[in-house]
Amino acid sequence: MVFTPSPRRLAVSTYHSPYAPKYAPQPHFHGITPGHLFKAGTVAATFGISAGIFALFFFSEVPRVRQDILQKVPVLGEYYDRRIPPEDNPF
Numbered sequence: 001m002v003f004t005p006s007p008r009r010l011a012v013s014t015y016h017s018p019y020a021p022k023y024a025p026q027p028h029f030h031g032i033t034p035g036h037l038f039k040a041g042t043v044a045a046t047f048g049i050s051a052g053i054f055a056l057f058f059f060s061e062v063p064r065v066r067q068d069i070l071q072k073v074p075v076l077g078e079y080y081d082r083r084i085p086p087e088d089n090p091f
Contacts, residue, residue, distance in 0.1 A: 056069065056070070060080070063082075066080050066082065
């Protein structure tokens with residue numbers, strides 16, 4: 001005896017509890033939602049800003065970086081001014 005499935009399908013719907021959360025479909029691209037992009041962008045921006053600040057202060061002793069970038073910061077500009085006073089210059 002061979003079992004063959006019936007060609008008729010039973011109309012059975014999935015049970016949805018009235019107490020379950022009502023999820024609305026979100027727009028996505030291959031499963032990446034705008035919320036995921038916002039979180040990833042925030043983390044990437046934080047790492048990028050911290051890496052930029054590190055690089056700026058790591059290269060702060062390079063004269064070109066000091067003159068072109070760091071001396072133009074309003075509060076810290078005088079700190080990075082490395083001019084030799086005339087009385088200390090032996091020439």
